[in-house]
Amino acid sequence: MVSKEEVLEGIRQSIGALDFEGASKSLKDALNIGIDPAEIITDGVSKGEEIVGQKFERNEYFLSELIMAGEMTKQLLDILKPHIEKGKVKPKGRVVIGTVEGDIHDIGKNIVIMFLQSRGFDVVDLGVDVPVDKFIAAVKEHEPQILAMSALMTLTAPVMGDVIKRLTETSLRSKIKVIIGGAPTTPEFGKSIGADYQTTDPVKGVEKCLEWVESGVDG
Amino acid sequence: MMMTARERLLTTLRGGLADRIPIAGFDRHLLQGDKEREARNRGLGLICHRPCYIESILNTEVLTKSGGPNTQVKIYNTPVGSVSEVLSYGAGYGIALFGRDWQGVVPRRKEFLVKKPEDYKVLKYIVENLHYEPYYFAIEDQIKRIGEDGIVVATLPYEPMQRILIEFVDWKRFYIDLMKNRETVEEIYEILKDKYVKELYPIAANSPAEVVMVGANIDSILVNPPLFERYYIPPYEECAEILHPKGKMLNVHMDGRLKALKDHIAKTRLDVIEAFTPPPMGDLPINEALNMWRGKVLWINFPSTISTLMGPSPQNVKKYLIDLLEQTIPGERITLIVSTENRVPAENMMAMVEIMEKAKLPLTKEAIEEMRRSI
Numbered sequence: 001m002v003s004k005e006e007v008l009e010g011i012r013q014s015i016g017a018l019d020f021e022g023a024s025k026s027l028k029d030a031l032n033i034g035i036d037p038a039e040i041i042t043d044g045v046s047k048g049e050e051i052v053g054q055k056f057e058r059n060e061y062f063l064s065e066l067i068m069a070g071e072m073t074k075q076l077l078d079i080l081k082p083h084i085e086k087g088k089v090k091p092k093g094r095v096v097i098g099t100v101e102g103d104i105h106d107i108g109k110n111i112v113i114m115f116l117q118s119r120g121f122d123v124v125d126l127g128v129d130v131p132v133d134k135f136i137a138a139v140k141e142h143e144p145q146i147l148a149m150s151a152l153m154t155l156t157a158p159v160m161g162d163v164i165k166r167l168t169e170t171s172l173r174s175k176i177k178v179i180i181g182g183a184p185t186t187p188e189f190g191k192s193i194g195a196d197y198q199t200t201d202p203v204k205g206v207e208k209c210l211e212w213v214e215s216g217v218d219g
Numbered sequence: 220m221m222m223t224a225r226e227r228l229l230t231t232l233r234g235g236l237a238d239r240i241p242i243a244g245f246d247r248h249l250l251q252g253d254k255e256r257e258a259r260n261r262g263l264g265l266i267c268h269r270p271c272y273i274e275s276i277l278n279t280e281v282l283t284k285s286g287g288p289n290t291q292v293k294i295y296n297t298p299v300g301s302v303s304e305v306l307s308y309g310a311g312y313g314i315a316l317f318g319r320d321w322q323g324v325v326p327r328r329k330e331f332l333v334k335k336p337e338d339y340k341v342l343k344y345i346v347e348n349l350h351y352e353p354y355y356f357a358i359e360d361q362i363k364r365i366g367e368d369g370i371v372v373a374t375l376p377y378e379p380m381q382r383i384l385i386e387f388v389d390w391k392r393f394y395i396d397l398m399k400n401r402e403t404v405e406e407i408y409e410i411l412k413d414k415y416v417k418e419l420y421p422i423a424a425n426s427p428a429e430v431v432m433v434g435a436n437i438d439s440i441l442v443n444p445p446l447f448e449r450y451y452i453p454p455y456e457e458c459a460e461i462l463h464p465k466g467k468m469l470n471v472h473m474d475g476r477l478k479a480l481k482d483h484i485a486k487t488r489l490d491v492i493e494a495f496t497p498p499p500m501g502d503l504p505i506n507e508a509l510n511m512w513r514g515k516v517l518w519i520n521f522p523s524t525i526s527t528l529m530g531p532s533p534q535n536v537k538k539y540l541i542d543l544l545e546q547t548i549p550g551e552r553i554t555l556i557v558s559t560e561n562r563v564p565a566e567n568m569m570a571m572v573e574i575m576e577k578a579k580l581p582l583t584k585e586a587i588e589e590m591r592r593s594i
Contacts, residue, residue: 062443063394110391189528
């Protein structure tokens with residue numbers, strides 16, 4: 001009989017290689033030998049997604065592979081769903097995310113969402129062309145630890161500063177961390193508008209979010 | 220004797236040594252005003268993109284209706300079924316200047332033609348019924364007007380697969396469909412490519428423009444190396460076969476991250492890499508690109524992160540530009556494009572002009588040091 005570690009490694013490597021059949025076989029093996037579904041997600045599926053992220057970082061994988069990995073994870077979690085005890089798998093944290101008003105580019109934002117979800121975050125996606133008020137309302141409603149904003153156009157990037165300003169005016173700023181991204185942004189720009197972190201690298205962005213929720217730091 | 224902006228641009232394009240490194244702006248992005256006039260008097264050239272064809276869809280009824288503020292729904296009724304798309308226009312569309320959007324920007328797609336697998340059948344019909352005719356007036360007219368102030372570039376649609384990815388199918392669906400229904404997507408690609416090769420590229424080859432833009436918005440995140448090799452290089456090659464004998468130069472607007480594609484780009488017969496974007500927005504240093512892509516001319520997109528995002532910051536612009544130029548010594552095969560966006564602060568544009576006036580060719584280390592001392 002295969003060991004627990006071998007089965008989890010099988011899930012990780014299969015996801016990393018985008019081998020859906022291999023991953024679902026290992027996942028079923030994991031359930032058959034009685035591994036807790038929560039552990040399968042944490043030590044199998046999520047770590048497999050990490051491998052995908054590392055390959056993306058190294059330019060071995062691109063957007064098409066990320067989409068494939070996202071689809072694969074969705075299907076694997078569907079297999080696991082009936083076996084998960086309610087409330088046992090808790091999200092690592094909650095992120096509200098959106099592309100700012102005037103900008104409808106969503107590729108970068110969606111890549112970040114895929115990585116956040118694969119690392120156990122509950123993500124509230126506000127979509128694209130999101131007005132300042134909608135960001136504020138979503139922060140009030142969902143009480144996330146993190147607000148993530150994206151812009152691809154230089155002309156729309158300053159809107160992120162408007163959102164941060166409104167967070168301050170409505171006394172919400174101290175309760176959350178703000179991360180921004182998008183091709184035209186820079187660390188200097190992030191600093192100038194009062195963001196806590198800026199990156200154009202989705203993997204680094206998600207690492208920063210993990211660091212924040214794991215250290216339990218408030219905004 | 221000092222060259223005109225046109226002479227400078229064309230000399231560089233033809234592999235010669237101009238009097239100095241050209242600087243230019245896309246005419247649709249340069250906002251007119253006193254600073255723009257001063258910049259042009261000091262050597263800023265114009266690059267004007269103009270169409271060379273008219274595209275129509277035969278045997279198809281195209282209906283448009285309002286989808287709310289600044290939003291238009293287009294419905295395509297064909298004998299094999301109907302598809303629709305939703306387009307979002309910029310603020311002021313239809314009310315500014317008798318029907319124009321004040322910025323003249325292209326609409327954005329909120330919904331794409333292909334929403335379900337059956338829609339490919341209709342898309343196939345549409346693509347099969349695309350019809351092209353030459354239309355050279357816009358180019359001829361602009362060539363006359365522009366005189367020695369710049370050049371005119373004939374434009375074509377996106378590359379066949381890029382058009383499917385950007386205009387017909389949402390990117391998320393595109394990748395999944397390409398994995399699960401490759402034959403269906405490839406069938407559309409082949410029809411489109413065939414149409415371009417037989418009808419469209421010959422029209423471009425006979426146009427009066429020296430340069431033809433044959434594709435756009437290449438970024439390795441979106442178009443990975445296997446995709447680029449399989450679906451982008453073949454139409455470039457076919458296009459080169461048709462355009463090069465007529466003396467036309469092939470230009471592709473590649474404004475994304477190109478590091479992962481650099482070997483593939485080197486293999487193509489493209490002549491101009493338009494909007495090459497160096498770090499921090501792009502991921503390929505200019506010296507590496509110039510070394511890899513022998514014989515190709517780079518139209519450098521000055522990163523808007525430096526030129527626009529932080530507002531007027533002429534000192535930063537000068538410093539960045541001098542560092543960038545240093546990497547290009549002896550300065551051959553490049554042209555600086557002010558931006559591919561249209562809101563560059565005038566102070567920053569003038570800072571670029573000031574430095575580029577000093578970028579005499581061949582560019583030397585001493586000239587760079589002199590530029591540094593001057594700021």
